[in-house]
Amino acid sequence: MNLFDVYPVNDVAIVKAKGSYVWDDKGEQYLDLYGGHAVISIGHTHPHWVQRIEEQLKKIAFYSNSIKIPLQQELAAKLGKLSGKDDYQLFLCNSGAEANENALKLASFHNGRKKVVAFSKAFHGRTSLAVSVTDNKNYIAPVNETDNVIFLPFNDEQALEDAFKKDGKNISSVIVEGIQGVGGINVAGEGFLKKVRSLCDAHGAVYIADSVQCGYGRSGKFFSHDFAGVKADIYTMAKGMGNGFPVAGLIIAPHIRPKHFQLGTTFGGNHLACAAALAVLEVLEEEKLLGNAVMVGKFLRESLFEIPQITNVRGRGLMIGFDVPEELKDLKKNLLLNQKIFTGEARPNVIRLLPSLALKKRDAEDFIEALKEEIAALVGPEEVNDEAVAEPAE
Numbered sequence: 001m002n003l004f005d006v007y008p009v010n011d012v013a014i015v016k017a018k019g020s021y022v023w024d025d026k027g028e029q030y031l032d033l034y035g036g037h038a039v040i041s042i043g044h045t046h047p048h049w050v051q052r053i054e055e056q057l058k059k060i061a062f063y064s065n066s067i068k069i070p071l072q073q074e075l076a077a078k079l080g081k082l083s084g085k086d087d088y089q090l091f092l093c094n095s096g097a098e099a100n101e102n103a104l105k106l107a108s109f110h111n112g113r114k115k116v117v118a119f120s121k122a123f124h125g126r127t128s129l130a131v132s133v134t135d136n137k138n139y140i141a142p143v144n145e146t147d148n149v150i151f152l153p154f155n156d157e158q159a160l161e162d163a164f165k166k167d168g169k170n171i172s173s174v175i176v177e178g179i180q181g182v183g184g185i186n187v188a189g190e191g192f193l194k195k196v197r198s199l200c201d202a203h204g205a206v207y208i209a210d211s212v213q214c215g216y217g218r219s220g221k222f223f224s225h226d227f228a229g230v231k232a233d234i235y236t237m238a239k240g241m242g243n244g245f246p247v248a249g250l251i252i253a254p255h256i257r258p259k260h261f262q263l264g265t266t267f268g269g270n271h272l273a274c275a276a277a278l279a280v281l282e283v284l285e286e287e288k289l290l291g292n293a294v295m296v297g298k299f300l301r302e303s304l305f306e307i308p309q310i311t312n313v314r315g316r317g318l319m320i321g322f323d324v325p326e327e328l329k330d331l332k333k334n335l336l337l338n339q340k341i342f343t344g345e346a347r348p349n350v351i352r353l354l355p356s357l358a359l360k361k362r363d364a365e366d367f368i369e370a371l372k373e374e375i376a377a378l379v380g381p382e383e384v385n386d387e388a389v390a391e392p393a394e
């Protein structure tokens with residue numbers, strides 16, 4: 001049987017991983033600044049995470065949600081404490097798309113409405129409703145097409161006001177990433193998110209903060225939406241939540257009340273998933289990884305700003321994107337081939353850095369040196385060392 005070929009893949013087979021490093025089947029070591037797409041939050045095979053999962057595996061790996069699973073309550077308590085959302089409620093599922101699917105559905109159950117506001121370049125996942133609020137025609141099958149979604153330009157407060165003025169009583173929810181990931185690392189403005197909050201309040205709509213990629217400490221705050229100083233009604237989480245163990249969830253504001261059977265899941269919140277998610281939170285807290293993300297992220301952004309060929313450095317914490325001109329279009333590939341460094345990309349010509357939140361400054365320094373070397377190889381060395389004067393945009 002062949003694999004169903006849905007992705008172009010790098011010709012590398014990774015067989016071992018530790019911290020911010022991975023090794024291929026030939027023993028070659030790579031620095032991982034991609035984290036398997038923002039998933040590795042506390043570092044590959046972190047010993048505490050491995051131990052927690054191993055111990056749980058020996059006791060019980062799975063039972064369905066038809067019984068009490070005290071680990072879920074333990075996870076909810078820890079998550080409430082670390083995210084500052086103690087009074088919210090937790091629903092567990094398995095992937096980012098599923099989290100958003102449930103969030104959109106729950107909002108619609110809550111206010112009985114059908115329309116959703118979403119934004120240009122958004123990505124919210126591949127399941128049916130999640131993909132219909134994703135602004136990429138290539139992902140939307142005919143069966144997913146709907147008139148219920150109002151797409152607006154990202155960060156456009158006026159367009160948001162106009163949409164609510166026109167259709168406010170039909171809008172069920174607004175779904176927005178705190179930092180667009182797949183869209184190329186675009187930070188949602190604080191004024192924009194405050195506007196989402198105030199319009200949702202005024203019109204009885206639900207503010208859904210898609211934190212699947214930008215959440216869980218990646219931005220330096222638990223949710224990057226927190227930078228705006230307002231609370232969302234639902235936060236969706238996935239990638240960094242299990243450090244590679246598939247686990248996802250929604251945290252839901254107290255005024256949204258649960259009703260039996262509206263949401264459900266077979267695998268969501270199983271014992272093993274909870275153990276993995278708890279291990280992640282324990283390490284985030286113990287090793288103060290949000291602070292590390294702020295510190296190493298700042299160093300990376302400031303260093304990137306000094307490289308003249310790189311433009312428009314964006315992001316927060318360890319969620320960073322920058323544009324590379326056409327002449328550097330091979331940069332990502334060359335970083336992997338020549339320097340053995342994994343980075344992410346977003347087309348056209350955006351490189352994304354989504355490393356573990358435990359990335360060491362020394363590794364970040366090595367990356368900057370390697371990056372300069374590869375740029376020099378593509379454009380010539382004298383161009384690279386020019387001092388550029390620019391300020392980080394945060």
Ligand SMILES: Cc1ncc(COP(=O)(O)O)c(C=O)c1O
Nearest residue numbers: 095096097123124125181212213
């Ligand atoms: C912001 C955002 N939401 C949702 C998803 C979908 O997550 P998953 O692939 O776990 O379904 C992604 C995945 O990249 C994402 O970046």
